[in-house]
Amino acid sequence: MPKMLFEKKLSKTDIEYRMAVPMKSLDAFKIPEGEHSKDFGVTDIHGKRWRFRCCTRKADPYPKPVLSSGWIEFPKTRILKEGDEVTFSVVDMKGAEDLELEIQARKKIKLFGEEIWTPL
Incomplete structure (x- = not known):
């Protein structure tokens, strides 16, 4: 069963440029010592x-991790908007270096006057 890594409400920057990753989740990406980025696989619910x-700043004591390459296509494909949420869960740690994640996007909708979250 996948273990939740982090959940995030999306900002305009997350959707249009790059997604900020919570610092507490950075260790899971296992970026090699001396490097500042690492590619990883993600599978959506479909x-x-x-x-x-996942990239970090090169010359800054605060690495501020972000998802860059490949990320922007995901919110565009799912037609995500500011305020929608994504959840990243760890599916498998294939050896010490490879990380396999699952992503789920959710959108808040109103149905009969009630707000509910629907998976995308």
Whole structure:
């Protein structure tokens, strides 16, 4: 069973440029010592495979991790908007270096006057 890594409410920057990753989750990406990025695999709830890159700042004591390459296509494809949520869960740690994640996006909708979250 996948273990939740983090959940995030999306900002405009997360959707249009890059997604900020919570610092507490950075260790899971296992970026090699001396490097500042790592690509990893993600599978959505529809079984589609994605490749994202987690990057950190090179010359800053605060690494501020972000998802860059590959990420922007995901919110565009799912038509995500500011305030929608994504959840990343760890599916498998294939050896010490490879990380396999699952992503789920949710959108808040109103149905008969009640707000509910629906998976995308």
